[in-house]
Amino acid sequence: xxxxxxxxxxxxxxxxxxxxxxxxxxxxxxxxxxxAGAPGPAAAALLPVRSAAxxxxxxxxxxxAADTLLWRTAGVALLAAGVLASLVTPLGRWSVxxxxxxxxxxxxxxxxxxxxVWLAGWGANSMFGLVAGYRFxxxxxxxxxxxxxxxxxxxxxxxxLRVADVVAAQRDLWFVVWMPVAFVVFLLTVLAMAFRPxxxxxxxxxxxxxxxxxxxxxDRLVFLAGRWVLLVSGAxxxxxxxxxAGGGPLLPGWLWSVLKTAAVLAVLVWAGHRLPAVRxxxxxxVAWLVLIPATLxxxxxxxxxxx
Amino acid sequence: MCPVWREIVFWLCAAGAVASGIVVFRVDSMARATFxxxxxxxxxxxxxxxxxxxxxxxxxxxxxxxxxxxxxxxxVMYMMNPAGLMPMSMLHNQKGSLxxxxxxxxxxxxxxxxxxxxxxxxxxxEQPVYSLGEALMGSKMLVMIVLGLALFATIVxxxxxxxxxxxxxRYGDRLDRDRPDDPVRGGVGR
Amino acid sequence: xxxxxxxxxxxxxxxVRPLVVTVPGxxxxxxxxxxLIRTRGWYPAASPAEANxxxxxxxxxxxxxxxxEHVWEQLPAPRARAAxxxxxxxxxxxxxxxxxxRDAFRQRRPAPDSVHGGAEPEMAGRGEDRDGLTLDQLHVxxxxxxxxxxxxxxxxxxxxxxxLQEAEVDTPGLAEAGGRTWWWGEGPGPPGxxxxxxxxxxxxxxxxxxxxxxxxVAARRLRDGVLTGLAAAEVARxxxxxxxxxxxxxxxxxxxxGVGAVPADAAPPPELAGDALARLRRHAxxxxxxxxxxxxxxxxxxxxxQAQWTVEAxxxxxxxxxxxxxxxxxxxxxPDLEALAARExxxx
Numbered sequence: 001x002x003x004x005x006x007x008x009x010x011x012x013x014x015x016x017x018x019x020x021x022x023x024x025x026x027x028x029x030x031x032x033x034x035x036a037g038a039p040g041p042a043a044a045a046l047l048p049v050r051s052a053a054x055x056x057x058x059x060x061x062x063x064x065a066a067d068t069l070l071w072r073t074a075g076v077a078l079l080a081a082g083v084l085a086s087l088v089t090p091l092g093r094w095s096v097x098x099x100x101x102x103x104x105x106x107x108x109x110x111x112x113x114x115x116x117v118w119l120a121g122w123g124a125n126s127m128f129g130l131v132a133g134y135r136f137x138x139x140x141x142x143x144x145x146x147x148x149x150x151x152x153x154x155x156x157x158x159x160x161l162r163v164a165d166v167v168a169a170q171r172d173l174w175f176v177v178w179m180p181v182a183f184v185v186f187l188l189t190v191l192a193m194a195f196r197p198x199x200x201x202x203x204x205x206x207x208x209x210x211x212x213x214x215x216x217x218x219d220r221l222v223f224l225a226g227r228w229v230l231l232v233s234g235a236x237x238x239x240x241x242x243x244x245a246g247g248g249p250l251l252p253g254w255l256w257s258v259l260k261t262a263a264v265l266a267v268l269v270w271a272g273h274r275l276p277a278v279r280x281x282x283x284x285x286v287a288w289l290v291l292i293p294a295t296l297x298x299x300x301x302x303x304x305x306x307x
Numbered sequence: 308m309c310p311v312w313r314e315i316v317f318w319l320c321a322a323g324a325v326a327s328g329i330v331v332f333r334v335d336s337m338a339r340a341t342f343x344x345x346x347x348x349x350x351x352x353x354x355x356x357x358x359x360x361x362x363x364x365x366x367x368x369x370x371x372x373x374x375x376x377x378x379x380x381x382x383v384m385y386m387m388n389p390a391g392l393m394p395m396s397m398l399h400n401q402k403g404s405l406x407x408x409x410x411x412x413x414x415x416x417x418x419x420x421x422x423x424x425x426x427x428x429x430x431x432x433e434q435p436v437y438s439l440g441e442a443l444m445g446s447k448m449l450v451m452i453v454l455g456l457a458l459f460a461t462i463v464x465x466x467x468x469x470x471x472x473x474x475x476x477r478y479g480d481r482l483d484r485d486r487p488d489d490p491v492r493g494g495v496g497r
Numbered sequence: 498x499x500x501x502x503x504x505x506x507x508x509x510x511x512x513v514r515p516l517v518v519t520v521p522g523x524x525x526x527x528x529x530x531x532x533l534i535r536t537r538g539w540y541p542a543a544s545p546a547e548a549n550x551x552x553x554x555x556x557x558x559x560x561x562x563x564x565x566e567h568v569w570e571q572l573p574a575p576r577a578r579a580a581x582x583x584x585x586x587x588x589x590x591x592x593x594x595x596x597x598x599r600d601a602f603r604q605r606r607p608a609p610d611s612v613h614g615g616a617e618p619e620m621a622g623r624g625e626d627r628d629g630l631t632l633d634q635l636h637v638x639x640x641x642x643x644x645x646x647x648x649x650x651x652x653x654x655x656x657x658x659x660x661l662q663e664a665e666v667d668t669p670g671l672a673e674a675g676g677r678t679w680w681w682g683e684g685p686g687p688p689g690x691x692x693x694x695x696x697x698x699x700x701x702x703x704x705x706x707x708x709x710x711x712x713x714v715a716a717r718r719l720r721d722g723v724l725t726g727l728a729a730a731e732v733a734r735x736x737x738x739x740x741x742x743x744x745x746x747x748x749x750x751x752x753x754x755g756v757g758a759v760p761a762d763a764a765p766p767p768e769l770a771g772d773a774l775a776r777l778r779r780h781a782x783x784x785x786x787x788x789x790x791x792x793x794x795x796x797x798x799x800x801x802x803q804a805q806w807t808v809e810a811x812x813x814x815x816x817x818x819x820x821x822x823x824x825x826x827x828x829x830x831x832p833d834l835e836a837l838a839a840r841e842x843x844x845x
Binding site for chain 3: 047
Binding site for chain 3: 490491492494
């Protein structure tokens with residue numbers, strides 16, 4: 001049964017999330033290097049560190065007539081929300097804050113990304129950024145509604161919005177077993193909410209990098225870090241809600257949490273590599289006509305079982 | 308949280324809400340106005356969290372971010388105005404709105420002091436919100452559920468009536484087209 | 498260690514992010530540069546903000562030169578540039594530019610202007626949109642400098658939201674190219690190889706715009722293999738594998754079907770008929786077919802004719818389409834404007 005950790009766990013949280021994010025980023029770089037036939041995938045694993053260093057020494061750009069305040073706020077908001085989304089996710093027995101409505105908190109922090117991405121695109125006063133930010137928000141409901149119903153299924157299964165209760169309810173049977181649709185939709189929409197490939201149209205090649213088109217230097221670093229952290233938070237929550245959190249034989253709970261989160265994260269990164277971009281106007285129809293009904297039926301199924 | 312801190316946080320939230328509310332009308336870009344309004348709502352959510360209405364407080368955060376961003380979409384739809392390329396005033400009908408705002412404030416403030424508010428010595432219930440909900444709606448739950456459904460049906464009906472293109476536009480007068488005639492092709496492949 | 502030492506240390510380790518700008522007449526240089534970038538383990542940047550190395554492939558004079566200078570102004574420091582005129586000199590030019598980038602002394606000069614002249618949009622009043630609402634419009638040129646965009650092409654658009662209300666095609670700088678055309682004429686090696694490579698090159702661009710980086714990189718590797726003279730037997734297996742995957746991928750079919758569809762009554766050249774998906778599949782099949790006659794003197798398709806048709810068709814083809822669809826449409830048609838210029842020079 002997860003319980004709130006000591007006060008210093010709040011200081012540890014950003015570090016833990018950062019390690020996961022760096023790992024995912026390295027895996028991404030290594031996979032990319034292998035595809036490209038570039039020298040040494042092992043060297044590519046260090047690329048994120050070198051890239052970060054490169055962004056630290058790079059000049060911060062300013063574009064003419066930009067709304068600098070809102071533009072720079074975007075990355076900070078994205079990074080902060082990404083870390084705060086993990087506030088309620090248990091690592092083994094402990095979570096930093098065990099809110100009674102932890103699932104809603106997690107979702108609220110993910111929604112901050114809507115505003116952040118839009119601001120990053122709009123604030124730069126660039127047409128590609130504007131179109132890309134607009135794309136993400138236009139997709140927002142198509143991502144959020146299936147995501148929310150997937151979260152709802154887990155909450156109904158446990159009869160509580162508290163993440164600790166959801167974890168406790170999975171002691172005998174992981175939720176993924178009897179709500180597989182919700183699990184798959186949750187993973188899809190986690191990728192989508194973190195606008196990672198294959199849902200990376202807001203930063204797509206066709207709009208010259210989209211919301212990233214004008215960002216450079218430390219602003220770019222913060223924004224990209226925020227995106228990875230958001231993905232890590234999503235993977236962590238998938239483990240807590242569907243894969244039994246720290247539950248497992250032999251190993252201690254925290255290690256199970258780490259292993260499962262790393263595995264989910266690896267699957268998400270790998271999927272981003274294998275699949276071509278999901279075009280938004282096509283996905284919108286699928287989300288509304290297939291995913292939302294599917295998750296609603298899943299929630300209904302869970303409700304009937306719980307009754 | 309000890310009462311002193313609670314007091315401090317409350318006043319910070321209250322002052323922040325009012326200050327960012329003022330900012331809404333002092334900036335010259337719709338995006339800044341929208342996000343100042345969002346800040347105001349978030350400060351409001353802070354006061355709700357202070358009275359331990361966790362669900363309501365976090366829901367306000369979630370809903371207000373969504374609403375403000377959706378508002379911004381409409382703004383972008385109507386105005387291709389990246390980064391406030393063309394500054395615009397956020398003030399309309401200044402005298403009228405001043406009168407309405409002043410009047411409302413006067414009425415509410417007068418209400419605070421003039422109404423003889425009841426006091427109670429009963430102990431605070433375990434779950435005040437839950438009890439309040441029970442007291443307000445407990446005996447009328449069926450009515451409330453039906454009302455909720457009716458409201459939702461109204462929303463759906465309004466959208467259906469307002470939509471620019473119906474199924475006859477998409478599938479032809481005899482509904483016999485294989486693929487709908489849409490400006491942009493969707494992904495389900497009907 | 499003080500700050501400058503630290504900066505020098507970091508500069509020696511930062512990854513190089515090149516932005517390759519191709520001007521008309523620079524196709525040969527671009528192909529070489531792209532291969533070198535890949536084998537050095539660099540990753541191309543999607544925009545000037547992301548880049549720290551500007552590589553200009555081809556002779557930048559006249560109007561293209563202004564565009565290149567405009568892009569250079571947008572690169573944040575530290576930065577370096579390389580001009581590659583002759584494919585043979587590409588390796589040396591890139592190495593020199595990388596040395597400049599990593600040299601703390603030469604990077605110490607502050608960038609001339611802290612405001613980077615971005616592509617500032619220009620308001621253009623209002624107009625009816627496709628739903629009958631009166632909305633603001635922006636005047637936005639697409640090209641000439643845009644990753645994955647045909648060299649020398651500019652489409653001047655009126656944009657509402659992300660819908661192109663108007664599109665006008667312009668081809669600045671073709672005269673400066675002086676009729677040099679790599680695919681069609683001056684490129685080295687037998688035409689059979691150039692033909693296969695051009696199909697792979699177009700497919701790679703289309704795939705990267707469609708967001709399938711894996712298949713795009715695979716196509717570029719095959720293209721480079723074909724051009725560096727790998728034996729047909731060596732290329733055959735990976736080429737068939739790649740072509741099969743591109744033709745069968747359900748997600749590619751799902752996202753490209755119906756994109757940029759050319760109506761039959763527009764009388765397109767047979768190679769350009771159908772939608773982006775059909776064109777992509779055709780390129781994959783044509784690349785496979787060229788395999789048998791790799792080192793023969795096969796006739797090349799009339800790329801000038803295709804480019805001519807595309808330049809004339811783009812305005813009505815793009816009108817009313819969304820930006821993403823427009824990019825896919827242009828990438829799938831991939832007009833070789835150099836061939837067009839060469840034909841005009843030859844005809845004159």
